[in-house]
Amino acid sequence: MNSYANFLHMSNKDYEYLLQKVEPLIRKQDTHLRLAISPSERLMLTLRFLATGDSYHSLEYLFRIPVTTVSRIIPEICEAIFTVLKTDYLS
Secondary structure (H helix, E strand, C coil): CCHHHHHHCCCHHHHHHHHHHHHHHHCCCCCCCCCCCCHHHHHHHHHHHHHHCCCHHHHHHHHCCCHHHHHHHHHHHHHHHHHHHHHHHCC
């Protein structure tokens, strides 16, 4: 089993497809104070949560992202996933 399948419970191909679909909606701008968390990392964090049910605190340590940021990212990315896939998978 490849690392994507182990970590996210989906194939690399499916992950790349989903990232390509949601990236325009989830990309954040860097500022002079901080670098934005990449779309790939934001999606990976959310998919890990959805695949495993890991707690926000567990994800905080796994991804080295503060729990307050984790709690904002997950609903935002779920909304983006729903937005880009709803016409393809919901009738």
